[in-house]
Amino acid sequence: MNPHVSAEELDQQIEEMILGTSVELSDEASPLLATASELRLLPDPDFRRRLNAELMSEAMPAETSFTPSRDNRPSAGAAASIMPTLTGKGFRIFPADHRSFMVSFASHAALVLLIASGIWVGQRPIIRTTQILASKLTYLGSGGGGGGDGSSIPATKGTPPKFSNQQLAPPVIVVRNPNPALPVDPTVLGPPQLNLPQSNQIGDLMSSNVILPSNGTGRGGGVGSDSGTGIGSGTGPGVGTGSDGAYGRGAFTAGRGVTAPRAIYDPEPEYSEEARRVHFQGVVVLSIVVDQEGRARDVRVARSVGLGLDEKAMEAVKKWKFEPGVKDGHPVAVGVNVEVNFRLY
Amino acid sequence: METALKTLAREPDERVLIEAAQSDPARFSELYEQNFARVYAFFARRVATREEAQDLTSEVFHQALASVHSFKWQGAPFVAWLYGIAANVLTGHWKRLGRNPSLEETDLSGAGDEIERSVMLAELVDLLPTDQRRVVLQRFVKQKSIREIAHDLGRSEGAVKQLQFRALENLREKLGRPI
Numbered sequence: 001m002n003p004h005v006s007a008e009e010l011d012q013q014i015e016e017m018i019l020g021t022s023v024e025l026s027d028e029a030s031p032l033l034a035t036a037s038e039l040r041l042l043p044d045p046d047f048r049r050r051l052n053a054e055l056m057s058e059a060m061p062a063e064t065s066f067t068p069s070r071d072n073r074p075s076a077g078a079a080a081s082i083m084p085t086l087t088g089k090g091f092r093i094f095p096a097d098h099r100s101f102m103v104s105f106a107s108h109a110a111l112v113l114l115i116a117s118g119i120w121v122g123q124r125p126i127i128r129t130t131q132i133l134a135s136k137l138t139y140l141g142s143g144g145g146g147g148g149d150g151s152s153i154p155a156t157k158g159t160p161p162k163f164s165n166q167q168l169a170p171p172v173i174v175v176r177n178p179n180p181a182l183p184v185d186p187t188v189l190g191p192p193q194l195n196l197p198q199s200n201q202i203g204d205l206m207s208s209n210v211i212l213p214s215n216g217t218g219r220g221g222g223v224g225s226d227s228g229t230g231i232g233s234g235t236g237p238g239v240g241t242g243s244d245g246a247y248g249r250g251a252f253t254a255g256r257g258v259t260a261p262r263a264i265y266d267p268e269p270e271y272s273e274e275a276r277r278v279h280f281q282g283v284v285v286l287s288i289v290v291d292q293e294g295r296a297r298d299v300r301v302a303r304s305v306g307l308g309l310d311e312k313a314m315e316a317v318k319k320w321k322f323e324p325g326v327k328d329g330h331p332v333a334v335g336v337n338v339e340v341n342f343r344l345y
Numbered sequence: 346m347e348t349a350l351k352t353l354a355r356e357p358d359e360r361v362l363i364e365a366a367q368s369d370p371a372r373f374s375e376l377y378e379q380n381f382a383r384v385y386a387f388f389a390r391r392v393a394t395r396e397e398a399q400d401l402t403s404e405v406f407h408q409a410l411a412s413v414h415s416f417k418w419q420g421a422p423f424v425a426w427l428y429g430i431a432a433n434v435l436t437g438h439w440k441r442l443g444r445n446p447s448l449e450e451t452d453l454s455g456a457g458d459e460i461e462r463s464v465m466l467a468e469l470v471d472l473l474p475t476d477q478r479r480v481v482l483q484r485f486v487k488q489k490s491i492r493e494i495a496h497d498l499g500r501s502e503g504a505v506k507q508l509q510f511r512a513l514e515n516l517r518e519k520l521g522r523p524i
Contacts, residue, residue: 006510007503007506007507007509007510008506010506010509010510010513011491011506011509011510014484014509018488031517032510032513032514032517035466035513035516035517035520036485036513038462038463038466039466039470039481039485039486039516040485040486040488041386041389041390041463042389042463042466042467042470042482042485042486043381043382043385043386043389043398043399043402043467043486044395044399044486044487045482045486047399048381048385051377051381051399051402051403051406052374052377052378052381054403055373055374055377055406055407055410056371056373056374058407058410059370059371059373059374059410060370060371159521199521283372285375302378303374303375303378337358
């Protein structure tokens with residue numbers, strides 16, 4: 001298949017799909033066009049941000065401001081009677097000198113500025129940083145696995161079995177013991193809620209061998225090209241190229257036998273100049289994976305407030321040290337959210 | 346419904362987020378971020394236009410924000426509550442249009458897999474290389490022509506078509522077979 005020709009043909013069919021005219025699908029383009037059709041249902045990121053901002057302005061009570069109505073606004077004459085010294089009129093016993101007002105106004109303004117500058121200098125950010133909430137794991141977030149039985153043929157292409165918190169039997173394609181004493185379904189180690197595409201054929205998603213049944217060239221009992229009881233080119237009980245459970249660079253979720261990591265060294269983030277200047281406050285939520293060594297990796301902004309505070313939060317959290325999450329007595333990578341609250345008092 | 350909720354085995358922090366939003370509505374934003382994609386996907390397959398899907402999604406979250414204080418945690422995921430609001434909003438929408446929706450149309454039992462697939466597709470789009478992601482968003486979400494995208498990105502039209510092709514191949518490979 002010539003990819004350039006296909007790109008052209010595909011675009012023509014996409015154009016017809018968008019215009020709503022009838023589309024004749026070629027066998028090659030059909031699945032791609034089906035994916036294109038699904039993509040048209042995705043939300044607009046701008047709308048998502050706009051709606052969030054709208055909801056937040058609704059959630060936060062607006063500052064009350066007093067605006068006198070036109071009808072009640074005092075007239076110039078009334079102003080003269082209310083503030084006689086301002087206009088230099090009224091109080092006829094001691095006629096006012098308008099210069100007194102100017103001196104008074106200037107001195108009060110200076111006093112207000114002095115107090116305000118004192119408050120401003122006195123303000124420093126007080127940042128609450130350590131409320132850690134267990135979060136959902138990142139879908140493709142050092143999970144991985146591999147295995148095989150020393151075959152000369154690469155593992156058969158297929159999809160992994162379900163993830164489980166406990167792996168009782170590794171996945172196999174070529175069954176060496178057809179009558180096990182205790183038959184159990186094969187699983188790979190990882191959070192059970194992690195969903196990967198499923199099919200009737202267990203195998204390595206990344207393999208090019210779509211015909212011959214093989215457990216792969218690795219060792220350890222799983223499926224793949226390295227070692228372990230998982231699937232892929234890694235060395236663990238999960239799926240992918242890493243050495244842990246889960247998939248790709250995935251991680252466990254706290255709960256169900258997995259303890260949440262705990263921050264043991266958490267220096268406060270700095271306030272960004274940009275945000276300080278406009279007295280901007282907000283809560284940045286970071287999605288991170290705390291690895292077995294207690295370091296934060298895969299740091300992503302889950303909720304952004306902008307004005308440089310996201311970057312400051314990320315900078316700080318990358319320096320943090322955690323007591324890692326534990327599963328079955330062993331430290332494991334756990335996905336958590338870290339909430340960094342930027343407040344000026 | 347069961348399928349949708351099973352795949353949604355909610356994080357232990359959801360209850361914390363709900364309680365936070367109940368005591369401080371400004372914290373509703375986190376619940377919004379966690380559930381936006383599913384609510385939008387619920388409507389996207391049930392209405393004719395993007396504008397309708399956006400209006401109805403907006404209505405659901407405004408209603409949810411206004412009544413989150415009355416939400417009682419009973420172990421079900423928050424999104425199930427949102428789906429309830431969404432179903433009512435959709436019924437109201439159809440009534441305004443003079444349509445009488447069938448029970449099947451408001452039944453969520455078949456919607457779970459579709460919604461989860463849309464959410465997964467959105468996550469996979471986020472993981473595409475930057476150029477491919479920009480082309481996908483502009484072409485399929487913003488509905489721009491290849492020429493407009495080429496102009497915006499400063500690339501040739503041929504290059505944009507190649508990026509579109511590779512992006513779709515990447516997504517198809519990671520997503521598996523279509524529903």
